[in-house]
Amino acid sequence: MENKIDNAALNPSAMRQTPEGGDSSVAEMDQSFMLAAIALAASAAERGEIPVGALIVQELNGQRHIVGSGGNQRQIDRDPTAHAEIIALRQAGAALKRWQLTDCDLYVTLEPCPMCAGALVNARIRRVIFGCRDPKAGAVTTLFRITDDPRLNHRLEITPDVLSEQCAELLKTFFKSRR
Numbered sequence: 730m731e732n733k734i735d736n737a738a739l740n741p742s743a744m745r746q747t748p749e750g751g752d753s754s755v756a757e758m759d760q761s762f763m764l765a766a767i768a769l770a771a772s773a774a775e776r777g778e779i780p781v782g783a784l785i786v787q788e789l790n791g792q793r794h795i796v797g798s799g800g801n802q803r804q805i806d807r808d809p810t811a812h813a814e815i816i817a818l819r820q821a822g823a824a825l826k827r828w829q830l831t832d833c834d835l836y837v838t839l840e841p842c843p844m845c846a847g848a849l850v851n852a853r854i855r856r857v858i859f860g861c862r863d864p865k866a867g868a869v870t871t872l873f874r875i876t877d878d879p880r881l882n883h884r885l886e887i888t889p890d891v892l893s894e895q896c897a898e899l900l901k902t903f904f905k906s907r908r
């Protein structure tokens with residue numbers, strides 16, 4: 730595989746065996762990938778962007794590989810669609826050379842907005858794991874439930890509130906420093 734993801738924020742130990750089962754091993758794996766997403770969010774903050782980070786993890790032959798990653802880069806790209814999830818989805822599509830990501834899960838530090846939740850449905854992502862909830866734009870559980878709406882042609886499994894305090898703290902610190 731030549732899925733080269735060049736990102737210093739990513740920890741190489743993030744490539745992991747798929748857990749044999751049991752909720753606690755899945756929870757542990759989710760936390761370790763969320764920590765990598767938090768690192769991406771922190772580097773977005775250093776660039777002056779709202780700190781949100783996202784990772785796409787593919788399950789292949791019992792192993793999990795990061796195939797896409799991104800931090801929010803709306804300012805630097807001058808692009809309203811340059812949310813962390815969209816950057817990660819585009820990278821994963823390029824790495825896997827396909828747009829259907831049915832064998833992939835998305836980790837993101839903040840609950841996806843309507844645009845990103847729609848993109849996850851379109852990409853046929855298997856599961857979405859997020860950090861803190863977003864009372865202003867959350868479209869997975871909070872304001873809308875786009876990713877498991879039975880009227881749409883694809884539904885994702887949802888795991889909310891993974892390391893949510895750490896994810897929220899990054900945002901709080903960022904907005905405090907800008908006041």
Ligand SMILES: [Zn+2]
Nearest residue numbers: 812841842845
């Ligand atoms: Zn978004």
